[in-house]
Amino acid sequence: MSNVLRIALVDPNDTSRDVLKGMLVGMDTVWLEADCSRYEFFPDVVEQTIPDVGVIALDSNPDKAIELIQRLAVSAPETMMLAVSEDTNGHVILRTIRAGAKEFLTLPLTKEELTSTLDRVSQLKFGSNEGGSRPCEVFAVAGATGGVGTTSTAVNLGCVLAAEPQNSVALVDLDLALGDADVFLDSIPDYTLADVVQNIARLDIQLLKRSLTKHTSGLYLLPRPVELHDTESINGESIRKVIGLLKASFTHLVLDLSKTYSQVDLAAMQCASRIVLVTQLDLPCLRNVVRLMMSFEEMDNLQDKVEIVVNRAGLDSGQISLKKAKETLGRDIFALLPNDYRTMVEVRNNGVPLITQAPKAAITESIRELAAKLVDKTPAVSEEKKSSEKPATNKWKKFWPGTAKS
Template structure:
């Protein structure tokens, strides 16, 4: 188990300005500092075997509602990617109030997203990596803070800067989004190549998927990024069928993840990822396949293409459907 040391601020030269002083600089000076930091980190960061620079892949993982397994997928996809020696992977917990990615990995890191955001202009490659906690799987974690009053200390501009630095450092970034779809979550989704929308085969979840897809279609650049992932397939005998789910949301299912409550509960309670605690389980293999599809695998092998279809969403609002039929 990781040591339970108290959190503290990133160590910097006391002669340098504090985070609040950085914020008080004029915008052009700060942006010059940020650009310099990104260039400095980029010169030291990940590259391919032949020495060429490597672009960073950004994933955002969102839930149709709380409790559908968003964090478990974020953690385990991240660990599956991090197990490969050519990858450097960072997981950022954007649920600043109630995030628990650190619990899944049995660690309480010393530094948080707030610390990095407030010191973004003075970080170099080594200090940035030391600001994240490295798990035995190879995954780096940047979590929320314990104090609930700190949730407002990271702004969308802060997150833009942090994403820029992390992309210059890691080959893969994974954002575990909050349940509230805040401005920070929107920033992460807009920065991502793929946005996983995790759901289960029940009425409340699928209704929320429809609502979220309708809202996301209104945000520039998001519509074509959404990948619907159905988690815990086989959880209940009375689950809505996959065919009905596709018809309802008007979009094909990108990946199905089987239910295995016993295995997931065991690894979660022990604070280890699936690739370490249950490497041969069918659930683990499905997570690895999902990681392959998103980051380097043949996406044509997913359950279906991601082209949106025609939604039968009115089936969830019979009264409205009836009213429209009379119109």
């Protein structure tokens, strides 16, 4: 698991505190353990949460804030203190450093400055990291329709990623009603996504990790709720919080979406680094891909994250040619997963991932290749895809009934 800095923040000014919170929450390598609006309450917060870093804003009352830093430097030496202030007076900075602050940051603060400072603190706390901070990659796996192999792709992608010793990987089953990722892994989890969401207010990294089920492959699983009524507490906001904490805890997340494209699914896609859209080479699937891409174009440019993966490629009959599919979609196909019905049935029924059941099979090798392409730092965008983005939109509208005239 990544070295994650757990941070507690105190700032009596609501405006500047919200700005600092927003910056910290948006970072992959930190977790905001607590925030506080009163200097006098902060020692109790630090005592209860034992954060790695305490961020103390000085401007509301510099004398009281500096006294707080001095007190915590003695009572909580395991917590490194960072001071932030708009005041650049040398005397104030010197007093703050002498009181025990490790760094003095000047407001307004840029994300780059904060990241650089926290990297230095992380090196002091955890030791040198030659590779620097490693952001979490989030892959949302969606389907063009039901039954195209979304869950099998998500589960086996997660297992392949987890097989690499440098990775720590979690799979979240977001098909809240009918998800079966636990079946694919032959797991009987003690906790589900509903348990995590219901305890989100007091959730920390350690508690979250204990709530996940670890598979023998090394993959951690957070399954869908057991009871249908437990899904009512899960919404887009709670999913963003869970994903945020998981991003601070793992190097890779795989999100297995439902086929309803609910608010929970859309929130997950917005949090994702890449969206793996699984389809087959038949007319209903391709029509749905067209429809989805048209919708994604209007949703914070979600279409820029999408990579189209064709499952069951090479099926003997009834398939549209790959060339025709590319022409219809106006973009390249990111990856092909071959049709291997017998192996996939065995995998599902035995509850064993491909890398264990059939490590040398063509389908397993294709999943490995998909994983390798997804973790590539440079997005795999073909020249065809780059040169045809505008024409593609026209093709989608012509392909979808009722839009050609517009």
